[in-house]
Amino acid sequence: xxVLVTGGLGFIGSHTVVELQNKGFEVVIIDNLSNSSIKVxxxxxxxxxxxxxxxxxxxxxxxxVQEFFLNHQDIVGVIHFAASKAVGESVEQxxxxxxxxxNTLVYVLQELTKLKQSNFIFSSSCTVYGQADExxxxxxxxxxxxxxxxxxxxxxxxxxxxxxxxxxxxxxAIALRYFNPIGAHPTAKIxxxxxxxxxxxxxxxxQTGVGxxxxxxxxxxDYPTPDGTCIRDYIHVVDVAKAHVVALQRLLESxxxxxxxxxxxxxxxxxxxxxxxxxxxxVSGEKLNYxxxxxxxxxxxxxxxxxxxxxxxxxxxAESSLDExxxxxxxxxKRLNSN
Ligand code: WQD
Numbered sequence: 001x002x003v004l005v006t007g008g009l010g011f012i013g014s015h016t017v018v019e020l021q022n023k024g025f026e027v028v029i030i031d032n033l034s035n036s037s038i039k040v041x042x043x044x045x046x047x048x049x050x051x052x053x054x055x056x057x058x059x060x061x062x063x064x065v066q067e068f069f070l071n072h073q074d075i076v077g078v079i080h081f082a083a084s085k086a087v088g089e090s091v092e093q094x095x096x097x098x099x100x101x102x103n104t105l106v107y108v109l110q111e112l113t114k115l116k117q118s119n120f121i122f123s124s125s126c127t128v129y130g131q132a133d134e135x136x137x138x139x140x141x142x143x144x145x146x147x148x149x150x151x152x153x154x155x156x157x158x159x160x161x162x163x164x165x166x167x168x169x170x171x172x173a174i175a176l177r178y179f180n181p182i183g184a185h186p187t188a189k190i191x192x193x194x195x196x197x198x199x200x201x202x203x204x205x206x207q208t209g210v211g212x213x214x215x216x217x218x219x220x221x222d223y224p225t226p227d228g229t230c231i232r233d234y235i236h237v238v239d240v241a242k243a244h245v246v247a248l249q250r251l252l253e254s255x256x257x258x259x260x261x262x263x264x265x266x267x268x269x270x271x272x273x274x275x276x277x278x279x280x281x282x283v284s285g286e287k288l289n290y291x292x293x294x295x296x297x298x299x300x301x302x303x304x305x306x307x308x309x310x311x312x313x314x315x316x317x318a319e320s321s322l323d324e325x326x327x328x329x330x331x332x333x334k335r336l337n338s339n
Contacts, residue, residue, distance in 0.1 A: 002026045002074050003248065006059060006108065007081030008052065009036035011192045012123065012181055015241035016079060018047050018190070023245055027052035028072060030059065030082065035195060043190040059104035069111040077119035077248050080108060083153070086199060087298070090150035101153035105160060113168050119251035120173040121244055124158055124262065126233070127151040128177060131300040138306035139177075139264055147298050158262065165260035172259045174247045179233035179266035179305050181240045183325035184332030191332030192237075201273060202234070202326070205280050206333035208288060216288060218273050220295035225302060229273035233266035233304035236320035236328070240265055246316045266305025267318040276322070283327045 003020055007013040008029030014036075017027050021044070029041075029052050045051050057064050059082055069075075083101045084090065090097040105122075112118040128151070129137050130144030146152035161173050182202040184191030197213070198204045207213045221228035243265050250256060271279070277288050310316050 001076045001252070002028060002072070004028050004030065004072070004075045004078045005052075005081065006030045006078065006104075007036075007083065009033065009038070009040040010081055012178070012237055012240055013079075013081040014040050014044060014190045015185060015237045016081070016244045017044055017052055018185065019238070019241040019245045020248075021048040021050050021052065028075065029054045030057045030068065032056065032058040032082070035084070037193060040190055040193075043185075046189050047185060047187055059107060060099060062107045065107040065111060069114075077121070077251060078108060078112065079121045079244055079248065080105065081123050083123065085150065087148045087150045088199065090148050090153075094149035097149045097153055101150075102156060102160070105157050109160065109164050109171075112171055113164065115170070117170050118172065119248065120161070120171065121247050121251070122157060122161055122173065122175040124175040124177045125151070125154045126177050126179045126264070126266070126303055126305065128155050128158070129303065132303065135270070135302060136268060136304050136306035137264065139262060139309050162260050169259060172251045172254065172256065173261075174251060175260075175262040176243060176247060177262060177264050178240060179235055179264070179303065181237045182234045183236045183238070183320070183328040185238060186328050186331075188328070188331040188335040191329070191336070201276060202329050203333075205277065205288060206329050208290070209280065209284055209286050209330065210333055210337045212337075214289065216277070216290040217293035218277075218290055219293055219299060221292045222295075223301045225272055227272050227274045230299055231270040231272050231302040231304065233269065234271055234276065234322055234325060235265060235267050235318050236325040239267075239318040239320055243310065243314065243316045246314050250314060261313075263310040263314060264305040264307060265310060265318075266307055268305055268307040269322075270302060270304035271322055276326070279322045279326045280330065283323050284330045
């Protein structure tokens with residue numbers, strides 16, 4: 001069975017390609033290499049022993065998208081990762097974000113609605129909840145006004161899919177709301193490749209650990225949390241990848257009662273910034289150079305998932321601990337540094 005993975009050379013995309021191939025799916029990747037490297041393909045092949053098909057294609061080119069689907073009528077499902085994801089950049093260049101994240105989604109869905117039957121998985125984000133009123137955050141929590149154009153593209157993206165499913169019964173879709181994916185494949189053959197200075201905590205920590213960055217700034221220690229630093233639900237990227245395979249299988253088996261569903265992907269456990277630093281120090285044996293700095297604008301205080309729906313309905317549960325995820329992130333960083 002052939003599956004299209006857009007953005008399949010990116011961080012979560014590449015790990016998902018590996019898990020799909022491990023389960024016997026045939027994978028076609030579309031990626032425009034705007035935020036990824038062609039070398040990721042070698043990593044995938046080296047882990048799975050199988051080469052996915054690869055198309056260097058920009059989904060913003062509507063005619064190319066149409067042509068692709070005309071030539072690939074045998075695709076049974078699409079997992080759509082391709083999108084821009086830097087919150088700060090999205091504030092500076094909102095139209096680029098709406099074009100990259102919304103236009104491309106519309107073009108792909110337009111092709112899917114032409115098919116007799118289609119299955120679609122969308123990368124959404126816990127950012128849709130903003131600072132939730134209740135923790136852990138269940139899927140019933142209200143959607144809060146987006147803090148950034150990036151966050152807005154995830155909310156609008158979900159709405160677009162929901163509206164399309166309503167009038168297209170043969171389109172079957174699932175949105176997966178990721179909490180904080182971290183780590184790398186345990187083989188350290190694929191992982192996260194941040195461009196420039198990492199904005200996210202874990203790559204900043206591991207780059208500081210190997211000396212690329214001098215010091216980590218902990219953004220605020222005066223939050224109303226047990227140690228004063230913000231709390232997030234850090235989930236191993238391989239667990240996130242496996243959830244996509246399970247979601248795809250659900251769509252293919254048409255076990256779902258509604259043709260549009262959404263699930264949280266988290267561990268259910270919140271960790272503070274200082275706990276993540278402690279985990280890093282524990283698994284790496286390194287002392288991390290960090291200082292307490294001012295709060296970062298726009299940060300929510302605390303966010304972690306209620307995973308009951310994914311556990312019960314998808315039959316999926318995150319398996320890795322924070323220490324395991326940090327171990328894999330560290331192994332990957334050391335591998336990158338030695339190249
Ligand atoms: C985690 C914690 C920071 C860097 C990201 C995405 C967002 C969403 C979820 C995407 C926070 C602190 C960080 C640093 C620090 N998903 N921190 N020093 O903020 O939860 O958001 O994941 O689809 O869009 O941006 O993750 O890794 O940036 O930060 O102290 O140098 O680490 O303040 O508390 P965040 P993050």
